[in-house]
Amino acid sequence: MRQFTMRVPVIDVNSENLTEVWPSLVLAVKSATFVALDTELSGLGDRKWLNAKCVEERYKAISHIANTRAIVSLGISAYKFLPSTQEGNCMKGDKPCTNREKLQCDFAMKYMVQTFNISVLCQQDYVVEAEALRFLVDHGFDFNKQYSQGIPYDKGEDMTKLSLDKPGIRSLFAHIILSQVPVVFHNAFVDLGFLYENLYATLPASLGTFVSDISEIFEAGVYDTKYISEFVAHFPASYLDYVFHKSLRENSADGGCPHVELTFPKYPAQQTSVTYRSCTAPDPSRPLPHPEILKVMRGLVCDNFASHGWCIKRRECTKSHDIDLILDCEDVVTKKRRRYRKRKHHCEEDQSTKGAQCLPDTPHSSTEVMNSTVECRDDQRNGAEAGSLCKQKKMSPEDRTFGLNGANADQSEESKEPESREILQTISEKIAGVEDLSKPQAIYTNGNKGHRAGFDAFMTGFAMATFVARYGSALSSGHKNKVSLSDWGLEELVNKVCLSGKSIPMIVTKSSYCKTSKQHTEKLEILRSLPL
Structure with missing residues (x-):
């Protein structure tokens, strides 16, 4: 590292x-x-x-x-x-x-x-x-x-x-x-x-x-x-x-x-x-914010600044212009997509070897592509010999805006690891101590250096x-x-x-x-x- x-x-x-x-x-x-x-x-x-x-x-x-x-x-x-x-x-x-x-x-x-x-x-x-x-x-x-x-x-x-x-x-x-x-x-x-x-x-x-x-x-x-x-x-x-x-x-x-x-x-x-x-790059091995917390944090980001690097409101903008927050959100999305591809691969293997039924790789319409994501979980966690269970999860409008693809849908085992629980507790305490969530400085600085x-x-x-x-x-x-x-x-x-x-x-x-x-x-x- x-x-x-x-x-x-x-x-x-x-x-x-x-x-x-x-x-x-x-x-x-x-x-x-x-x-x-x-x-x-x-x-x-x-x-x-x-x-x-x-x-x-x-x-x-x-x-x-x-x-x-x-x-x-x-x-x-x-x-x-x-x-x-x-x-x-x-x-x-x-x-x-x-x-x-x-x-x-x-x-x-x-x-x-x-x-x-x-x-x-x-x-x-x-x-x-x-x-x-x-x-x-x-x-x-x-x-x-x-x-x-x-x-x-x-x-x-x-x-x-x-x-x-x-x-x-x-x-x-x-x-x-x-x-x-x-x-x-x-x-x-x-x-x-x-x-x-x-x-x-x-x-x-x-x-x-x-x-x-x-x-x-x-x-x-x-x-x-x-x-x-x-x-x-x-x-x-x-x-x-x-x-x-x-x-x-x-x-x-x-x-x-x-x-x-x-x-x-x-x-x-x-x-x-x-x-x-x-200038310091964040520790690549650090646990990223839990998807539920990320969803709250995502609401603090100025969309125009995140996309183009400028905001017409300048200092009067009540949302965050912090690049680290923007990139953290993207990193969570990237890691979730990697997990999805990995699970999809395992799902296809289970389908070929055990006859499990999975959802089609591609939905029937572009609307379905935008409004859904596939999550596969292996029932063998509990020792059962059943195949993989796949279910469809709807995306919220704010998730589609930032490409989160239903980030809060994945309550995987890795979210229960000590590191993830620690960052979840830390950020939860920060959010709980803020009366007005429109003040992004509560979690991240505003990035105006x-x-x-x-x-x-x-x-x-x-x-x-x-x-x-x-x-x-x-x-x-x-x-x-x-x-x-x-x-x-x-x-x-x-x-x-x-x-x-x-x-x-x-x-x-x-x-x-x-x-x-x-x-x-x-x-x-x-x-x-x-x-x-």
Whole structure:
């Protein structure tokens, strides 16, 4: 069993300490296996245009928004892979594991991680939306600090001669480009548009030209963890908090598949610019809440937040936005489905060997599928030689909403184990001591621990690291000193950007029908001519 607990340091970077932090910031980018990026923005305009059916219209909307709004904070998390004595491979004896053998392997993929939360201030006038301001303030963003200590930058074309040695947000972005390090985003389309307009050059007129430019700017590849979580991992939800916490739990699961281990630099205690945030995955072997208690807990969850990661009521919402509660409910459902499949298998065996009568595998209609579930119990618990007894159990509407499939129907023997009785008693006492069950903090915290670009970038990078462990192939024995994501054979994941509401991603590749923009070509030539 692996217990996964980490205390994540995040360096706050502003105009007052940029010079001091600059050498370590540049070195972290240059030596990274991949860099995860996240932006906090002054607004996103009308969301309906960002979700337009035509992708070209979406791009025009992003171009307008990026031109009129600004980046207020930039998060960078640099992940550096640390090869082991086995050359970073998942090994069986003296040979790399095959993909099938990797499923039974418990190999640790280790990374050194450095994370920076950079406060920036655009020097041109820009729009600050009331909704964006409320969101950022609700999640702990300090606008006073941003306006007083934000690192200044100019949008669009460079207003001054760029120097890679001079600390600045545009020169940092130039280092990311020139280092040819893979970049990772969560929901990359908007971030790419804002980074291009704010830190590179004026956005081109057409989507095709923009995509061609991006494919050359980030030659090592663009990775989108939202696309991976939706289309490859098939997570039930794909917002960043959910993806991170689910990845954290799966990474700490006992046995099977390579897993991720992180180390962080040790910063002096007197370094006040470093803040820490603790992350702990629940013990995988702990007993989950009893189905009867789960049903009560389920009523405390905000459905909209559980599905999409946002709630229009924000702090006024009386229901829980706690990711652990949401995932606990899902874990109970998953374990119940596994028990159901196991019992169904035993039921089929009994039917073939003892002639027991079981219900059909598939109900006659889709309504029956939604409104019923089959539960098989073996009468041989009492020593009888009768076959299996199967009965049909109706689902409640709230169970169907969350997919609990009649979670309270199963009063199995395992619920009588000491551990299950203990957690049942503990949570029952919590519920009994609460007069108003609409207060979710009675059982779980509300999960509002702040929303910062730096930690969001770290969460994005961690999710990517777990996806590499799950879907990557073994490194070749003769890999370079600096390992890149492409060394793991991730062709299925690279340069595919999630488009909300679309069944296919946007492919980031240079088209034979669209040339790169003239301003990009000139800009890239200037960057490559600068001394490193």
